[in-house]
Amino acid sequence: MEVMLSWFGKERTVADSSCNESKSHKTILHLLIKMINKSRWKILGVLAIFLVMVWYTKSREESFDFPVPKMICPLGEVEKKAAQLITNYTRKHPLFLQLKDYFWVRTPSPYELPYGTKGSEENLLRVLAITSYALPESLQSLKCRRCAVVGNGHRLRNSSMGEAINKYDVVIRLNNAPVYGYESDVGSKTTMRLFYPESAHFNPQRENNPDTLLVLVPFKPMDFQWMETILHDKKRVRKGFWKQPPLIWNANPEQVRILNPYFMEITAAKLLKLPMKQLKKLKQGSEHNISHEALAIKKMLELGVIKNLTYF
Template sequence: MSKGKRSHQRDGRGREDGPVAPQPLELLPPLLAPRGRTVSGSGCDESPGPRLMPALLIKMINKSRGKILGVLALFLVMVWYSIYREDSFYFPVQENKTVCPIGEVERKAAQLIGNYTRDRPLFLQLKDFFWVRTPSLYELPYGTKGSEDVLLRLLSITSYSLPESIQSLKCRRCVVVGNGHRLRNSSMGDTINTYDVVIRLNNAPVHGYEQDVGSKTTMRLFYPESAHFDPQVENNPDTLLVLVPFKPMDFQWMEAILNDKKRVRKGFWKQPPLIWDANPEQVRILNPYYMEVTAAKLLSLPMKQPRKVKQKPTTGLLAITLALHFCDLVHIAGFGYPDSANKKQTIHYYEQITLKSMAASEHNISHEAVAIKRMLELGLLKNLTYF
């Protein structure tokens, strides 16, 4: 064997055990073949490149036409969906932190609510009844007429002030968290926790639902029948527990609970808690003025109604009214009911009751939906979920 030549021994199958030879041109995939050649099983035939590429492209497009049309249709649906629901989703919190529309809510609320003023206190104070004792024009829930005696006793053991941490805010960014099914699987919890003031309603739970509803509670509006049996579990230690009085018995229930007197058992449509572990310093009595504004100005309800046909605002709409008189920015989440034709859709994020349960209530939810939509249109509110 001459010098410079390498010997390659073959194995029993005729293969060489030496270096691997370059792959023949015939084995290259067609698209990797040299430009201007067409690869066939028998060899390489010269053919012009410009003729091959358009044919291959047309063939690929024909094969993928269904996929391309599907992707295009999906893209168009996503564009339509984002435009249709543009105002329904969360507005970035960072934007709210940098720009505070001070005065805007007041200005727009005055367009909607006649004789709008922020001079009225949020909560009832003892001095307003003991020293001034201005007679109220209406009975509960729109006034305190006829309930002054029990109210005086109740106000002597509760408070009326707002925490300094809220009073000192230059911009009060508030969110009113409804109890609607729309909050389920919404992942809105972290967003809700970023607001300065988080207002919750009735006995809606937080524990176990933090990912969707958050964990922060600044105020919780409730009445005896909707009070949670253990307020320490579902609220923060500094949460203001705001009693919404609908009837004189509500004052009597709260007084008996806080003074550990004999419990009031009659006069409620549902048995309220007989043991309710709450700190009296955290309890507030909502000023019935805000119930009056909600009913008369937002729902156009008469203050005096026949006993058999009484309609009252929901706690949710009342909470929105309160926020409009107190906050510089108001967002809502979890509001809205299922369509009336949807009999099986649950109305709350935490329980399985349906719209049927509202049939016997004194609330006109369709009327309230119109009022909330009107406020959304005016820019008084912005919605974090959809309505």
């Protein structure tokens, strides 16, 4: 599996390209820490990488025909490597939240957001009533899910990697990473975009494909309320955000998904090694730990679970 770490603006981003193995991990880590310090909500990047790992563990890789080293990934190889990072992990949890799990069913969660839904079920139920949870059949039927995670950092500027990125089966973008006008560098294909209200692009139709899955990564109860007011065209929520999210967000509800907080929990507990007891102390804008994130990325690079393909 290739994962490219790139930077196109102020936020750190993650995408697919070839790892320069001649450079030491120390140099890579220094670069990552330097770039990570410039961003906010970096946990999304590690989360996106983890989601790629989840998808990839039962896939078989075929040869690439663009400027990426040809390699074969036997069935289960990534799963074995990931097991060294994530212990006691189960794939039984659905990737996206489903209405049936909240409608007339008590599903107590041990955590509040961002790692659970405790206390937010009422707003969440109204959001799930108008959105969906399924993965497109075109993705489900893939024998091999070759994934690229792309963000909005300057590393891809003038890289001419757009064509290579488009050849991946799954292209995941973060937050409001731009596409329009930068297609030659970042590609034009977007399978899935992870975001939270403050990072939602004001024009989702311009920056995404018609079939792009718009995946809300909820960090706080207000995130569900924002989504509800947008999709149901109610009076907009203006308070409770560190930055004003879009008041008009023209997106197809059928393409909207709500990420299961379970994967946030696993990312935080298993990959970032964050103590769960600290959850109640977390404040808006502080759900990341720079040193933990850098170490997690370094470990994944060392194990060969991911590759930094923009280290050039």
